[in-house]
Amino acid sequence: MRFSTRAGYGLRAAVNLARNYPKQISLQEISREEGISLKYLEQLFRTLKKNKLVLSQKGREGGYVLSKNPRMIKVGEIIETLEGPIIPMECAAGKCDVKCSCASSVVWTRLQEQIKKTLYSIRLNDLTK
Amino acid sequence: MRFSTRAGYGLRAAVNLARNYPKQISLQEISREEGISLKYLEQLFRTLKKNKLVLSQKGREGGYVLSKNPRMIKVGEIIETLEGPIIPMECAAGKCDVKCSCASSVVWTRLQEQIKKTLYSIRLNDLTK
DNA sequence: TTAATTCCTAGTTTATTACTATGTTTTTAT
DNA sequence: ATAAAAACATAGTAATAAACTAGGAATTAA
Numbered sequence: 001m002r003f004s005t006r007a008g009y010g011l012r013a014a015v016n017l018a019r020n021y022p023k024q025i026s027l028q029e030i031s032r033e034e035g036i037s038l039k040y041l042e043q044l045f046r047t048l049k050k051n052k053l054v055l056s057q058k059g060r061e062g063g064y065v066l067s068k069n070p071r072m073i074k075v076g077e078i079i080e081t082l083e084g085p086i087i088p089m090e091c092a093a094g095k096c097d098v099k100c101s102c103a104s105s106v107v108w109t110r111l112q113e114q115i116k117k118t119l120y121s122i123r124l125n126d127l128t129k
Numbered sequence: 130m131r132f133s134t135r136a137g138y139g140l141r142a143a144v145n146l147a148r149n150y151p152k153q154i155s156l157q158e159i160s161r162e163e164g165i166s167l168k169y170l171e172q173l174f175r176t177l178k179k180n181k182l183v184l185s186q187k188g189r190e191g192g193y194v195l196s197k198n199p200r201m202i203k204v205g206e207i208i209e210t211l212e213g214p215i216i217p218m219e220c221a222a223g224k225c226d227v228k229c230s231c232a233s234s235v236v237w238t239r240l241q242e243q244i245k246k247t248l249y250s251i252r253l254n255d256l257t258k
Numbered sequence: 259t260t261a262a263t264t265c266c267t268a269g270t271t272t273a274t275t276a277c278t279a280t281g282t283t284t285t286t287a288t
Numbered sequence: 289a290t291a292a293a294a295a296c297a298t299a300g301t302a303a304t305a306a307a308c309t310a311g312g313a314a315t316t317a318a
Contacts, residue, residue, distance in 0.1 A: 001244075003130050003217050003237075004306065011233045026263065034231075040308060046265070059316025060262045075236055088132050102163075103256040104140045107204055108132075111247050115130075118243045119236070127232040133275065155294065169277060175296070188285020189293045 003083060009036045010044045010082040011075065017054065018070035018124040026063040044082060051081045070128065076119030086115050132212060138165045139173045139211040140204065146183065147199035147253040155192040173211060180210045199257065205248030215244050 013030050027045060031038040045064060048054045053073065054064045066073060080086060091105035142159050156174060160167040174193060177183045182202065183193045195202060209215060220234035 001130075001132050001136075001212055001215055001217065005308095006306080007130075008218050008220070008233070008237075011236065012231055015232050028263080037308065039310080042265075043308090049265095056264060057316085058264045058314075060260090061317055062263045062315080064264090075233075083130055086130055088130065089137050091137070102141055103144050103258075104137070104204075106256065107140065107248070107251055108137075110251070111244065114243050114247045115240065118240050122236055122239070127235065129232075135275085157294080166277065168279080171295075171297090172277090178296095185295060186285085187283075187295045189291095190286055191284080191294045193295090 001088075003079070006044060006082045007079045009034070009040065010048065011078055012036070013041060013044065014048075014053075014066070014073070014078050014124060015127045017064060017066050018073075019128045021066050021070050024057060024063040024065045029063075047081060048078070051077075053077060053081060066124070070124035073124045074120045075122040075124065075127075076116060078124075079119055086112055086119070088112055088115070130217075132208070135173060135211045136208045138163070138169065139177065140207055141165070142170060142173065143177075143182075143195070143202070143207045143253060144256045146193060146195050147202075148257045150195050150199050153186060153192040153194045158192075176210060177207070180206075182206060182210060195253070199253035202253045203249045204251040204253065204256075205245060207253075208248055215241055215248070217241055217244070 012034050013036065016030050016034060017025055027038055027041045030036065031041055045054060045056070049056055049064075052067055055067050056062065056064050076086075088111045089105075089108035091102070091108040141163050142165065145159050145163060146154055156167055156170045159165065160170055174183060174185070178185055178193075181196055184196050185191065185193050205215075217240045218234075218237040220231075220237040
């Protein structure tokens with residue numbers, strides 16, 4: 001049971017932006033500071049942008065900023081954007097066949113709730129102190 | 130973010146044993162009832178046995194039983210046995226390099242705690258009703 | 259006009275998961 | 289005794305996804 005490095009890297013990058021908020025930061029800086037491949041960061045930020053979590057400016061002296069105050073951005077948003085929805089097991093996805101009306105599905109739905117609850121209770125600015 | 134089918138299948142099989150406890154059940158029966166490959170079940174049960182969660186009897190009329198009353202077996206035991214320890218991100222493993230003394234690591238450790246707490250608060254007999 | 263940046267698509271490598279194949283050994287019913 | 293049914297064991301394969309790279313195009317400010 002692991003979250004992907006997309007989530008790990010993405011969160012670190014987002015915290016970096018949160019620390020610098022509202023200053024605009026280039027991915028090169030983040031890449032250098034966090035030791036994450038620039039090209040990989042570009043991919044991550046494309047999806048972050050598509051989901052309106054960051055704003056960007058192209059061209060020289062360009063970069064990214066969080067789209068809202070870090071106080072308003074929940075860690076869960078970043079992670080679900082980069083990883084897709086939190087679904088520990090098919091059972092918890094709702095699309096259950098007969099076999100999955102099984103007793104153990106309550107484990108996975110309860111787990112799903114708890115994970116989401118945890119991730120959505122932490123905001124980016126909680127991680128900048 | 131997904132748990133493996135090992136955990137899903139293994140849990141279902143364990144719940145099946147719990148329902149039949151203390152009767153001994155063969156993997157063929159479980160395979161038939163749960164629609165899980167027999168050979169795959171054999172693998173899973175080898176590791177369950179190695180970790181003393183089940184007892185076995187070889188030979189004709191043989192099979193498996195839970196090693197303890199289902200009241201005493203936590204879902205987390207089954208899952209961690211089959212999947213390995215719950216570590217949402219390297220950060221949470223303790224073996225953190227400099228980069229991972231980062232702010233975001235508190236997310237992963239808190240998440241780890243919550244997941245464990247959830248999985249260890251449910252017992253097999255909670256799933257047999 | 260050049261350098262630095264975001265933006266875009268596709269490809270490649272690597273690792274893991276999921277599952278299969280082919281047995282051996284043990285035990286019980288017949 | 290023998291045959292069937294079960295656990296036990298190892299190795300191999302196929303599919304999938306994750307992680308990352310390559311090579312650019314478009315944009316913008318110094």
